[in-house]
Amino acid sequence: MTRPAVRMCARCERTTAEPVLVHEVDAATGPGFNVYACQECADHYPPRRDPYELPGAEPRRSRLTLRVYRVDVDGTVSEERDKVEVLVRGGALPVSLTSAFPPCGCPRCRAR
Template identity: 70%
Template sequence: MTRPAVRMCARCHRTTDDPVLVHEVHAATGPGFNVYACQDCADHYPPLTDVYELLDTTPRRSRLTLRVYKVNAEGAVTEHGSEVEVLAGGRTDPVPRTSAYPPCGCPRCRTQ
């Protein structure tokens, strides 16, 4: 003999013997949990979405823009300097294995 599933409705807070799964809560640091509703309240929730449909199929490149400028004592910009845009996510050469960890990749050390 199997025991019926008894859950509390997330909307009306009554217990139900016939719960409907209305939401899945995912957690990054541990197990997630499911949210249930009774048959009457289940229509008030949107249909479940597949989490894989939310992922963008085309990978995007990360972008970081560094701006250098000078400010005065009051915090106003007095001089605009250079701007460097760093793109990540593309194909890069692997870092060479050396005895130094991590290997230095600054422009000064790469030219030596």
């Protein structure tokens, strides 16, 4: 007699008798583990891809865009001064940590 696979859904945390494998986590040392979801929650996860598959030839878009602009007293943007895109792949170098973009100096951010 075969025992049914019962797993906990990683999204809604309910146990399910019909688990769907949504992600495989590889570990550098020791065994990895699998992440399961129930049938209803499985649609909320992106499709699995082969980790050994080579990335496509198309360049990837930026994952992070920093914009520096001037704001009027009314809160409307009056002038865009600069834009920095941090690319994941595609030959772009990461943004260096310099004082070019200092942290916000407003009273609300300084209080944190």
